[in-house]
Amino acid sequence: MSELTDTITPTLDCSRLAAEAAQLGASEPLLADMIARLFVAQTTPATLLATLISERISHRSVAADALFSAALNCFEQPQASAAAAADLEAIYQRDSACQSRLQALLFSKGFLALQGYRVAHTLWRDGQRNAALLLQHTISCQLAVDIHPAAEIGSGVMFDHATGVVIGETARVSDNVSIMQGVTLGGTGKESGDRHPKVGRGVLLGPGAKILGNIEIGCGAMVAAAAVVLKPVAANSVVAGVPAQAVGRTDGDNPAELMDHYFHCAEQKNLERQR
Incomplete structure (x- = not known):
């Protein structure tokens, strides 16, 4: 992290x-x-x-x-x-x-x-x-926009549209992250203590993404729109779905700057190579 x-x-x-x-x-x-x-x-x-x-x-x-x-x-x-x-x-x-x-x-x-x-x-x-x-x-x-004042947020962060963004008390957002509307960095149940996500540098969090629990989103990762993330996400991974699963890799270390929400899953890429 x-x-x-x-x-x-x-x-x-x-x-x-x-x-x-x-x-x-x-x-x-x-x-x-x-x-x-x-x-x-x-x-x-x-x-x-x-x-x-x-x-x-x-x-x-x-x-x-x-x-x-x-x-x-x-x-x-x-x-x-x-x-x-x-x-x-x-x-x-x-x-x-x-x-x-x-x-x-x-x-x-x-x-x-x-x-x-x-x-x-x-x-x-x-x-x-x-x-x-x-x-x-x-x-x-x-x-x-609901951000607990104890949360830690780095610099070069963009909230695009911003409506509905929720960031919990023990969340940590590193530098150069882009967060779209409706994103939640939340806890799970009534768990106390350190219970919110940790988001690495250069991450892009798509519209409506929900990331729950004390889990790490690795540097350069992308969380697709409306994904529900319950497990850690590896650096430079693309995750999508409910619950979220890895579906590919980002093209670089800073998807937050590219702001490209489109992705090909691994199966799509294999099919395209075969054509």
Whole structure:
């Protein structure tokens, strides 16, 4: 299992994002007010992310100013800010519907939910566990993405569409993973302790995939749409079905970047060779 990255280098290019946002606000007045609130003088990555989260996730149960402060504390930490930048780049590079990094920042629910989780995770790690759970609850209610704040998620992670994603308390997601809508990283029954999946680098989890229990999904593997995975998955394997079984191998070490959900099972490949 790959370790989560300790040193990450990407940064959000606030100057470039602000310039693109100014052009967008001028050409599409409906967005002008939102852009003016997000991009203020001397915007930093931390203030930009904190403003985005407090604007979009705040609720009468979670005051915007308190959420801004919590988010600012999170993203002033270099690793969290760099992880957010890598997440944004992942969306831009992998989502064919995304035309710019600014679009990903402004309109990707998956990006917003993941950065909200990062704030909740920081609160959890700092001992503010009830505040972390309140933020988890708010994100779940508003965005339909439910990530326990104790879960560990690396950088360069993309939630595509994001609706219905559930990630349990002891789950671990490594760097450069793509997770489609409706994916569950869950436990089994009432088992306590370490009970959730561990997902390796470069993994692609297809729409509606359910991965249950303290099992490892090896680096570079792909879980097909609607698969129910109950046993460990070897690195670079493709699994599909209910319950999931190995049906082939991935073409490279990073299916998360390729975002190719089509696969040939071994039997199909043999038939094609015989034709």
